[in-house]
Amino acid sequence: xxxxxxxxxxxxxxxxxxxxxxxxxxxxxxxxxxxxxxxxxxxxxxxxxxxxxxxxxxxxxxxxxxxxxxxxxxxxxxxxxxxxxxxxxxxxxxxxxxxxxxxxxxxxxxxxxxxxxxxxxxxxxxxxxxxxxxxxxxxxxxxxxxxxxxxxxxxxxxxxxxxxxxxxxxxxxxxxxxxxxxxxxxxxxxxxxxxxxxxxxxxxxxxxxxxxxxxxxxxxxxxxxxxxxxxxxxxxxxxxxxxxxxxxxxxxxxxxxxxxxxxxxxxxxxxxxxxxxxxxxxxxxxxxxxxxxxxxxxxxxxxxxxxxxxxxxxxxxxxxxxxxxxx
Amino acid sequence: xxxxxxxxxxxxxxxxxxxxxxxxxxxxxxxxxxxxxxxxxxxxxxxxxxxxxxxxxxxxxxxxxxxxxxxxxxxxxxxxxxxxxxxxxxxxxxxxxxxxxxxxxxxxxxxxxxxxxxxxxxxxxxxxxxxxxxxxxxxxxxxxxxxxxxxxxxxxxxxxxxxxxxxxxxxxxxxxxxxxxxxxxxxxxxxxxxxxxxxxxxxxxxxxxxxxxxxxxxxxxxxxxxxxxxxxxxxxxxxxxxxxxxxxxxxxxxxxxxxxxxxxxxxxxxxxxxxxxxxxxxxxxxxxxxxxxxxxxxxxxxxxxxxxxxxxxxxxxxxxxxxxxxxxxxxxxxxxxxxxxxxxxxxxxxxxxxxxxxxxxxxxxxxxxxxxxxxxxxxxxxxxxxxxxxxxxxxxxxxxxxxxxxxxxxxxxxxxxxxxxxxxxx
Numbered sequence: 001x002x003x004x005x006x007x008x009x010x011x012x013x014x015x016x017x018x019x020x021x022x023x024x025x026x027x028x029x030x031x032x033x034x035x036x037x038x039x040x041x042x043x044x045x046x047x048x049x050x051x052x053x054x055x056x057x058x059x060x061x062x063x064x065x066x067x068x069x070x071x072x073x074x075x076x077x078x079x080x081x082x083x084x085x086x087x088x089x090x091x092x093x094x095x096x097x098x099x100x101x102x103x104x105x106x107x108x109x110x111x112x113x114x115x116x117x118x119x120x121x122x123x124x125x126x127x128x129x130x131x132x133x134x135x136x137x138x139x140x141x142x143x144x145x146x147x148x149x150x151x152x153x154x155x156x157x158x159x160x161x162x163x164x165x166x167x168x169x170x171x172x173x174x175x176x177x178x179x180x181x182x183x184x185x186x187x188x189x190x191x192x193x194x195x196x197x198x199x200x201x202x203x204x205x206x207x208x209x210x211x212x213x214x215x216x217x218x219x220x221x222x223x224x225x226x227x228x229x230x231x232x233x234x235x236x237x238x239x240x241x242x243x244x245x246x247x248x249x250x251x252x253x254x255x256x257x258x259x260x261x262x263x264x265x266x267x268x269x270x271x272x273x274x275x276x277x278x279x280x281x282x283x284x285x286x287x288x289x290x291x292x293x294x295x296x297x298x299x300x301x302x303x304x305x306x307x308x309x310x311x312x313x314x315x316x317x318x319x320x321x322x323x324x325x326x327x
Numbered sequence: 328x329x330x331x332x333x334x335x336x337x338x339x340x341x342x343x344x345x346x347x348x349x350x351x352x353x354x355x356x357x358x359x360x361x362x363x364x365x366x367x368x369x370x371x372x373x374x375x376x377x378x379x380x381x382x383x384x385x386x387x388x389x390x391x392x393x394x395x396x397x398x399x400x401x402x403x404x405x406x407x408x409x410x411x412x413x414x415x416x417x418x419x420x421x422x423x424x425x426x427x428x429x430x431x432x433x434x435x436x437x438x439x440x441x442x443x444x445x446x447x448x449x450x451x452x453x454x455x456x457x458x459x460x461x462x463x464x465x466x467x468x469x470x471x472x473x474x475x476x477x478x479x480x481x482x483x484x485x486x487x488x489x490x491x492x493x494x495x496x497x498x499x500x501x502x503x504x505x506x507x508x509x510x511x512x513x514x515x516x517x518x519x520x521x522x523x524x525x526x527x528x529x530x531x532x533x534x535x536x537x538x539x540x541x542x543x544x545x546x547x548x549x550x551x552x553x554x555x556x557x558x559x560x561x562x563x564x565x566x567x568x569x570x571x572x573x574x575x576x577x578x579x580x581x582x583x584x585x586x587x588x589x590x591x592x593x594x595x596x597x598x599x600x601x602x603x604x605x606x607x608x609x610x611x612x613x614x615x616x617x618x619x620x621x622x623x624x625x626x627x628x629x630x631x632x633x634x635x636x637x638x639x640x641x642x643x644x645x646x647x648x649x650x651x652x653x654x655x656x657x658x659x660x661x662x663x664x665x666x667x668x669x670x671x672x673x674x675x676x677x678x679x680x681x682x683x684x685x686x687x688x689x690x691x692x693x694x695x696x697x698x699x700x701x702x703x704x705x706x707x708x709x710x711x712x713x714x715x716x717x718x719x720x721x722x723x724x725x726x727x728x729x730x731x732x733x734x735x736x737x738x739x740x741x742x743x744x745x746x747x748x749x750x751x752x753x
Contacts, residue, residue: 112703114739147673148551148676149735150735151549152523154735154736188524192522194519197674197677200483201517201518204512204513208513208517211510229666236488264707296740297740
């Protein structure tokens with residue numbers, strides 16, 4: 001900033017003009033034109049016109065100022081905001097997911113039939129509505145049901161269990177007062193569901209939500225369901241999926257929403273298990289978690305993509321919801 | 328809307344084409360709008376793009392009603408004569424009344440481009456498999472609507488699927504206009520978002536026909552769900568399905584699709600008599616091949632559901648047609664067929680608020696032992712799964728164990744023991 005302006009690659013006439021106005025160092029420029037920091041290209045032009053300079057100088061000065069002082073469009077990465085993740089109520093799974101599912105990210109869960117994906121979806125939806133003082137997000141959630149697997153009775157069970165847990169961990173008087181007033185229906189009132197019976201409904205729903213998203217989490221239970229049949233032309237499917245992927249990304253950028261997607265798996269020719277929807281879809285999610293049923297009520301989750309890739313953790317699905325394995 | 332008169336036969340062909348060859352459809356057209364070139368024909372075959380339709384044509388002043396059903400070619404001359412005579416005998420009076428009724432019932436108008444001319448119809452609300460959501464005339468200015476009709480883009484779904492660039496090229500509209508129509512289409516197609524409410528008052532109660540099973544597994548029986556029951560042969564799958572049909576209240580009915588030969592109606596009646604009932608409202612259909620089964624589920628079932636208060640659909644063995652018959656195109660094609668049937672059943676279940684019970688056979692897996700047939704493809708398409716098996720080393724004859732293998736609300740592995748008796752599984 002202490003550079004003399006004579007060392008800059010600008011024409012001699014402009015330097016002369018600037019010197020005549022006592023601008024010798026680069027730092028002087030900012031003093032003379034204090035609006036430089038805050039204005040965009042068009043604004044700078046307008047401001048300079050107001051200075052009533054001869055036209056030659058005006059153009060040169062504009063170029064000079066723009067080239068040297070305009071801020072780049074790219075933004076330096078912001079410090080990580082203090083945003084609250086959605087927790088799963090299972091410490092091993094939360095550790096695996098690095099604290100839970102954050103806003104503005106897309107997490108994909110996949111697994112064989114009855115590998116606990118729907119249960120996890122319902123648990124996450126209930127956990128969204130936990131008050132902030134207990135470490136929850138206290139936000140609305142939208143559970144998109146493509147499979148018809150969402151069970152109201154189960155959601156109620158989970159909400160009641162979650163409430164019991166809150167009563168247990170309430171330590172001070174204020175927390176106790178809140179938790180004793182809360183009912184399971186209060187928690188459930190923030191959970192919304194929509195049943196999609198074909199893929200156009202799903203696309204329409206995402207379109208409608210993108211206009212004004214009031215949800216903290218959108219959970220799509222088995223997005224793959226509707227994309228695994230109905231399509232004769234695979235190129236059309238790829239196009240539609242790419243479009244949908246873009247829409248989901250945009251939704252994540254525009255609103256502080258966590259997206260959870262459930263995918264299915266298929267057997268390939270050699271009998272090994274592969275995610276559905278093809279290679280291009282696999283770039284959609286920022287994290288990908290594979291779920292598997294180990295024994296009657298023990299399940300395991302393995303990170304396939306993203307932080308802590310390759311690591312796995314066990315969890316249990318009990319009548320109360322997703323919980324830790326008894327050690 | 329005044330239009331030049333068009334031949335009735337042209338309209339008929341254009342209409343069926345426009346509806347993309349539905350299984351069933353009907354429409355009214357004003358007599359003065361068409362040139363009647365099908366005089367004297369009441370019931371006849373009509374070929375559109377190699378698909379044969381049975382047309383039932385009735386003049387009901389001031390309209391002509393066309394009723395079209397997709398069906399193979401049959402000689403209909405005698406039928407035609409019969410209907411013709413009937414009309415003469417009745418002096419056509421019922422037909423005038425029918426015309427007036429048509430005026431009241433027909434819900435919406437449709438415009439179809441026939442040989443470059445516009446013509447207006449009244450379309451009665453027909454159900455051809457899935458209902459298609461279309462833009463109505465009120466949604467747009469007249470010129471825009473005409474443009475959409477011209478490019479055959481009145482169906483909302485198309486606006487969500489076709490890429491923007493293609494739409495611009497096709498219609499010549501601006502990007503903003505296209506975005507607006509897309510938004511409108513989204514709003515129309517978008518399913519309703521509901522807040523969760525667990526209300527104790529239920530609309531309908533299904534029953535397994537056994538108090539013990541009901542008390543343990545009641546939460547499996549919900550509208551919009553697909554429940555699979557599997558077991559090896561002779562384990563009593565059909566028994567459970569039949570007694571569920573028998574316990575449907577008299578003012579509702581059930582549909583039973585059998586793929587493993589004729590269902591023994593006598594067995595159903597025996598069951599009913601043993602339970603002190605006189606009749607069972609059960610519609611029965613038998614299919615033997617993959618084709619007839621697919622046709623039954625995709626085409627006939629929606630028609631039945633639209634006409635009768637069906638509350639329960641039973642499919643006696645989904646596996647039989649797929650295991651026996653060769654599907655054209657091999658394994659991939661087979662998996663696709665299974666998926667489309669599974670999705671259709673789920674769609675019907677949630678659309679018509681019915682419960683679907685599907686019986687499945689068992690298959691021997693070299694490593695895992697007995698497994699339900701049809702593999703992973705099928706397992707994704709059901710909501711819950713029950714296993715029924717014989718209890719070994721039991722002193723009771725006909726002792727069975729029913730256990731949960733997949734469910735959203737009951738712990739896996741929960742089981743109930745029952746005995747098969749004259750009244751069924753108790």
